[in-house]
Amino acid sequence: MRIDHSLHHSIVIVGGGFAGALTALNLLDRTAVPLAITIIERREELGRGVAYSTTDLVHLVNGPADNFSLYADDPGHLSRWLSEKAEANGWLPPENIGSSSPPRYLYGTYVRDELKRAVGEARFGSSLHHIRASASTLSSTPHRIRVSTSDGTVVEADEAVLALGVFAPDEAPHGSAIAGHPRFAVNPWDAAALDRLQDCAQILLIGASLSMVDAIASMEARGFLGRYKAISRRGQFVEGRRDVAAARDFLADNPLPSTARSLLSLVKTERRAIAASGGDWQGLPLAIRPHILSLWQKASDRERLRFTRHLRAFWDVTAHRSAPESNRIVETVLSQGRLSHGVARLIDLTVDRKGIAARVKTRAGTERQVFDGVIDCRGHQLHDWRRISDPFIRQLLAGGEVRPHSTGFGIDATPEGDLIDDEGRVHRNLSAIGHPLRGVAWESSSITEQRTQAIALADRILLKFTPARAAS
Numbered sequence: 001m002r003i004d005h006s007l008h009h010s011i012v013i014v015g016g017g018f019a020g021a022l023t024a025l026n027l028l029d030r031t032a033v034p035l036a037i038t039i040i041e042r043r044e045e046l047g048r049g050v051a052y053s054t055t056d057l058v059h060l061v062n063g064p065a066d067n068f069s070l071y072a073d074d075p076g077h078l079s080r081w082l083s084e085k086a087e088a089n090g091w092l093p094p095e096n097i098g099s100s101s102p103p104r105y106l107y108g109t110y111v112r113d114e115l116k117r118a119v120g121e122a123r124f125g126s127s128l129h130h131i132r133a134s135a136s137t138l139s140s141t142p143h144r145i146r147v148s149t150s151d152g153t154v155v156e157a158d159e160a161v162l163a164l165g166v167f168a169p170d171e172a173p174h175g176s177a178i179a180g181h182p183r184f185a186v187n188p189w190d191a192a193a194l195d196r197l198q199d200c201a202q203i204l205l206i207g208a209s210l211s212m213v214d215a216i217a218s219m220e221a222r223g224f225l226g227r228y229k230a231i232s233r234r235g236q237f238v239e240g241r242r243d244v245a246a247a248r249d250f251l252a253d254n255p256l257p258s259t260a261r262s263l264l265s266l267v268k269t270e271r272r273a274i275a276a277s278g279g280d281w282q283g284l285p286l287a288i289r290p291h292i293l294s295l296w297q298k299a300s301d302r303e304r305l306r307f308t309r310h311l312r313a314f315w316d317v318t319a320h321r322s323a324p325e326s327n328r329i330v331e332t333v334l335s336q337g338r339l340s341h342g343v344a345r346l347i348d349l350t351v352d353r354k355g356i357a358a359r360v361k362t363r364a365g366t367e368r369q370v371f372d373g374v375i376d377c378r379g380h381q382l383h384d385w386r387r388i389s390d391p392f393i394r395q396l397l398a399g400g401e402v403r404p405h406s407t408g409f410g411i412d413a414t415p416e417g418d419l420i421d422d423e424g425r426v427h428r429n430l431s432a433i434g435h436p437l438r439g440v441a442w443e444s445s446s447i448t449e450q451r452t453q454a455i456a457l458a459d460r461i462l463l464k465f466t467p468a469r470a471a472s
Contacts, residue, residue, distance in 0.1 A: 008036035008125070009465040010157035012147050014135045014392075016041025017049020018108075019434035019450050020163030021115045022070060026458035028118040028126055033465050035126040038155050040135045040147065045112050049165045052108025054189045057091060058217040059104045060323040061447075062210065062241065066098040068107065068447050070114055072455070078102075081110050099243060101323030131155070135392045138401055142428050159461050162402075162411075162419070162432040166445070167390060169382045178349045178356055183373040188215040194222065200372035201226045204358055207377035208232040208341050213322045215375045216339070217329050226372070228339045231360060234313045235343035238320075240327025246286035247274060256295055260307045263295065285319040289443070296442040297415060301406050304439075308407070319443075349374060383409045383438050397422075401430070405439025413440050417457060429464075433457055 011027060013020045016039040024037050024046075039046060043053065061068060069077040079097040086093045086102065089109055094100050119128045133149035138160065140146075145160035168187075178184045183200065185193035188211045197203060197219065205212050208230040216228060230237075250270045257263040267288070271281055296304065307315075322330070333339040344360040344367075351357070355372045385393055385404050396402045400422035402411045410432075412420040417437055419427045433453045437444040444453065 008034045008127075010036040010038070011159045011161065011461060012038045012040065012145060012155045012157040013161045013163050014040050014138070014147065015049075015163035015165060016043065016046040016130065017163065017165045018047060018052065018111055018447070019049075019165065019454065020161070021047035021111050022450060022454040023161055023163055023433055023457055024128060025070065025115050025118045026454045027461065028122050028128070030458050031123065031126060031462055031465075033462075034124040035122075035465075036157075037126070037128045038131060038157065039128065040131045040133060040149055040155070042132055042134050042150075044132065045108070046130060047111030047115055048105075048108040051165075052104045052111065054214075055105050056189070056191065056214075056218055056221070057103045057105070058221050058326070058329075059189070059214050060101040060326055061104055061107050062101065062320060062323050063447075064099045064243075065102055070111065070451065072451060078107075078110060081113075082106070085109070085113075101241075101325060137392070137395050137399075138430075139399065140401060140427060140430055145429055159429045159431070159464070161457065161461075162430070162436055163434060164393075164432075164436055166435050167382045167388045167393075169378070169387075178351055178374070181351065181356065183356060184349070185215075185373070185375040188212075188218070188375050188377050188379075191218075194218050194375070197373040197375070198222050198224055200224070202371050203228050203373045203375060204356070204369075204371040205230040205375050205377050206346055207379065208236065209238050209316065209377070209379065210320060210322060211377040211379035213238060213326050213330055215377050216333060217326050220329050220333065226338070228333065229369075229371070230339065230341035230377075231344035231346065232341070233343070233345050235341070236313045236317045237341050238317050238322050240324050240331070241321040242280060242282050242324070244280045244283045244286075247279065247283035249287055249290075251288065251291050256291060256298060258298060258300075259303050260299075260311055264311065282321070285315075289319065292443050293441050293449075297440075304407050304442075308409075383435070385411055385436075401427075407439040409439035409442075410436045410444075411439070413437055415440065416460065417453060431457055431460070 013023055020039055024039060027035055027037060065078045065082060066075045069075050071077050082093050082097050082102055086106060089106050091103055091106055131149055131153055133151040135147055136150050137148045145157050147155045182196050205215060205228055212230055257266060271284055274281055344362045347359040347361055349356055349358050352370050355370045356374050357368060357370045359366060359368050382388060402419050403422040405412045413432055414426055417431045417433060419430045419432055434450045435445050443449045
């Protein structure tokens with residue numbers, strides 16, 4: 001089948017998770033001309049992606065509801081939606097909904113419903129078509145984009161947006177020997193795999209960040225009574241989010257630092273000042289967050305890579321904390337002496353007659369321990385497109401339509417998100433949003449940053465279709 005919306009201004013969006021759905025929503029809400037939007041997404045429901053597909057109600061968004069409205073000028077929109085729809089969807093919200101952390105599945109329902117609302121209210125005969133397939137190939141000319149899909153459909157459009165989310169690493173070498181083992185959960189959000197671990201005495205958790213929190217919350221909800229051992233290479237352990245105000249804007253005192261070392265020095269000084277005044281350090285990342293884009297884009301690749309090598313793990317656990325409800329579960333397990341965590345590098349996993357044997361490298365040397373079950377909590381952390389095995393990603397790179405970002409995170413683009421091909425040319429009609437832009441804008445994986453990107457991207461596209469907007 002061939003789809004060519006020649007009578008409308010047309011956009012094809014590859015990826016229908018949060019970023020793709022939000023881009024379509026903004027296009028529909030803001031257009032002054034007829035639009036034909038096609039979203040290529042293999043999942044049945046748009047707006048969920050990986051993060052919001054989990055149906056486990058103990059998997060929560062990590063920030064307060066008032067931060068995650070889809071509309072920047074209406075921060076209470078999500079809270080109002082939750083007050084009307086949450087209970088019917090299986091969640092009883094607390095009295096102060098705005099500061100609560102709703103289940104991620106419910107947030108995905110919110111995104112889905114708002115996109116449906118935008119489609120229902122579409123103006124000027126605009127439409128949205130969902131192709132339940134995977135993109136296979138993409139080719140571009142200065143005025144047209146052609147995308148083929150796994151079901152044989154070919155879509156031609158004026159503009160294309162890559163709203164591809166995160167990709168899971170291929171099976172790690174340490175897991176190949178136990179692939180398919182009933183007590184090895186490759187995915188911490190696989191309900192069936194976690195069900196098989198309920199009667200374990202001790203579970204190994206590979207990773208100690210937010211995916212680990214999800215795994216523990218899920219197992220505790222299942223009545224698990226055993227012990228957990230969490231390991232990570234740097235030993236960083238995620239903390240819970242507290243309701244604190246942003247610290248003072250200390251980075252506004254002087255020109256922004258241009259090196260990771262100078263930034264770290266300023267942060268350490270400010271943290272000491274906060275501690276001396278009896279304040280809460282959790283206000284510090286809130287003060288840094290508005291400057292992240294400027295800091296990242298001002299830095300050289302050398303400094304960006306220095307940050308990712310030495311400071312990324314600290315930033316991740318500082319800036320991305322777990323919801324208070326989730327943290328209380330982890331704190332309870334810790335207080336019961338059922339959870340231990342520390343620095344260790346996993347060497348391999350093998351089948352043992354008593355369970356699954358893990359060899360790990362610690363500061364004391366190599367150790368071997370047998371566990372009843374293992375959960376891989378590394379999450380979806382593969383951002384280097386050169387290592388992604390997805391056929392569409394490989395085709396994009398091999399065909400030269402895109403090139404890897406020089407940092408190794410995502411693909412190269414202008415600061416606005418217009419993609420750059422392997423010869424250094426900026427595409428006129430091929431853009432990206434969200435995770436593919438991690439090298440261009442470091443925090444482009446978060447909800448608030450993707451919300452800002454979606455508004456700007458929709459306006460840029462619509463400006464091409466209605467040049468008169470520029471003069472108004």
